[in-house]
Amino acid sequence: xxxxxxxxxxxxxxxxxxxxxxxxxxxxxxxxxxxxxxxxxxxxxxxxxxxxxxxxxxxxxxxxxxxxxxxxxxxxxxxxxxxxxxxxxxxxxxxxxxxxxxxxxxxxxxxxxxxxxxxxxxxxxxxxxxxxxxxxxxxxxxxxxxxxxxxxxxxxxxxxxxxxxxxxxxxxxxxxxxxxxxxxxxxxxxxxxxxxxxxxxxxxxxxxxxxxxxxxxxxxxxxxxxxxxxxxxxxxxxxxxxxxxxxxxxxxxxxxxxxxxxxxxxxxxxxxxxxxxxxxxxxxxxxxxxxxxxxxxxxxxxxxxxxxxxxxxxxxxxxxxxxxxxxxxxxxxxxxxxxxxxxxxxxxxxxxxxxxxxxxxxxxxxxxxxxxxxxxxxxxxxxxxxxxxxxxxxxxxxxxxxxxxxxxxxxxxxxxxxxxxxxxxxxxxxxx
Numbered sequence: 468x469x470x471x472x473x474x475x476x477x478x479x480x481x482x483x484x485x486x487x488x489x490x491x492x493x494x495x496x497x498x499x500x501x502x503x504x505x506x507x508x509x510x511x512x513x514x515x516x517x518x519x520x521x522x523x524x525x526x527x528x529x530x531x532x533x534x535x536x537x538x539x540x541x542x543x544x545x546x547x548x549x550x551x552x553x554x555x556x557x558x559x560x561x562x563x564x565x566x567x568x569x570x571x572x573x574x575x576x577x578x579x580x581x582x583x584x585x586x587x588x589x590x591x592x593x594x595x596x597x598x599x600x601x602x603x604x605x606x607x608x609x610x611x612x613x614x615x616x617x618x619x620x621x622x623x624x625x626x627x628x629x630x631x632x633x634x635x636x637x638x639x640x641x642x643x644x645x646x647x648x649x650x651x652x653x654x655x656x657x658x659x660x661x662x663x664x665x666x667x668x669x670x671x672x673x674x675x676x677x678x679x680x681x682x683x684x685x686x687x688x689x690x691x692x693x694x695x696x697x698x699x700x701x702x703x704x705x706x707x708x709x710x711x712x713x714x715x716x717x718x719x720x721x722x723x724x725x726x727x728x729x730x731x732x733x734x735x736x737x738x739x740x741x742x743x744x745x746x747x748x749x750x751x752x753x754x755x756x757x758x759x760x761x762x763x764x765x766x767x768x769x770x771x772x773x774x775x776x777x778x779x780x781x782x783x784x785x786x787x788x789x790x791x792x793x794x795x796x797x798x799x800x801x802x803x804x805x806x807x808x809x810x811x812x813x814x815x816x817x818x819x820x821x822x823x824x825x826x827x828x829x830x831x832x833x834x835x836x837x838x839x840x841x842x843x844x845x846x847x848x849x850x851x852x853x854x855x856x857x858x859x860x861x862x863x864x865x866x867x868x869x870x871x872x873x874x875x876x877x878x879x880x881x882x883x884x885x886x887x888x889x890x891x892x893x894x895x896x897x898x899x
Contacts, residue, residue, distance in 0.1 A: 863896035
């Protein structure tokens with residue numbers, strides 16, 4: 468079986484919503500079996516010398532699977548938790564199949580099996596190849612059989628593994644308190660929802676975002692100026708320059724947990740340290756784990772047309788639109804849109820995302836057609852005049868907006884001269 472070499476994000480096994488989360492590259496794990504088939508050596512009922520222990524592990528796994536499945540099912544309609552919309556959205560994300568969710572349970576011989584697989588510092592767990600709500604097993608007596616097995620450190624509570632689809636695994640889900648389980652799922656889904664780059668800074672930022680919305684450090688103040696100037700890491704490194712205590716606490720945890728060596732590299736580089744310190748509170752493209760916002764993001768970043776992006780935007784909920792307009796997300800989205808679109812197309816997309824105030828009832832399609840006619844050297848002036856005749860007062864008000872007026876006047880002045888120019892500017896409401 469092929470060896471796993473994907474980047475993974477692991478969560479410490481504290482069984483509460485205060486659990487720490489850290490990421491690292493994990494080499495040599497069994498590859499994800501996309502067919503989810505378990506080979507013939509996997510038994511449904513134990514028959515070997517440790518059959519009772521094997522059967523107990525299988526029963527524990529069934530409990531873990533059920534706990535996850537029940538929690539996700541209930542979460543679809545839970546909008547009043549401390550996680551806000553990030554929790555019901557995370558449940559909807561997983562139900563939509565954007566990420567594969569698996570339940571991992573310790574094998575009956577977890578330490579011995581991990582050692583046999585060359586992972587003596589870890590424990591063997593099963594369920595890796597099979598998405599919930601399906602039950603699964605493992606080779607009862609063959610310690611070297613990797614089918615459906617993943618070896619993880621005893622402190623891990625779960626992880627997210629990149630791939631197509633990516634995988635979120637929760638370890639022994641039935642032993643979590645319910646709020647802690649929700650927080651862990653919110654955290655891990657965020658790693659998929661934010662589409663973070665693979666750089667060291669990107670890795671830090673995704674952890675910072677996920678940890679923040681998980682509420683694991685919510686007991687620390689996020690008030691600007693609340694950072695402790697005397698706080699140090701476990702190795703004595705003084706954490707100066709932070710803005711608030713929560714920002715500082717997340718960084719300290721990532722440093723101290725021992726699995727995020729890149730945060731030390733970031734700290735040592737003066738320029739990167741300043742960039743890190745500037746991240747006072749998290750920002751991102753999908754801070755609420757919305758599958759609908761993700762659909763818009765994918766349409767935008769796969770180079771689809773403005774019409775396709777707008778079609779995806781029509782499915783956004785009121786909560787999604789509110790999130791897009793928040794200080795945590797708006798800047799990121801405006802940058803994405805500005806990179807892809809300009810002129811009326813840009814404003815049309817912004818309007819569909821609720822980021823263009825006062826644009827209700829505007830005929831964006833008509834404005835876009837006029838824009839194209841003005842840009843084209845082969846424009847049909849009869850058609851252009853007919854289109855302009857369809858503009859409403861609301862349409863002209865948009866053209867008079869500062870961010871539109873200069874560009875549109877430039878288009879007209881490039882195409883027309885003298886009386887024709889003056890007439891066109893007046894028809895568009897740009898003569899003032």
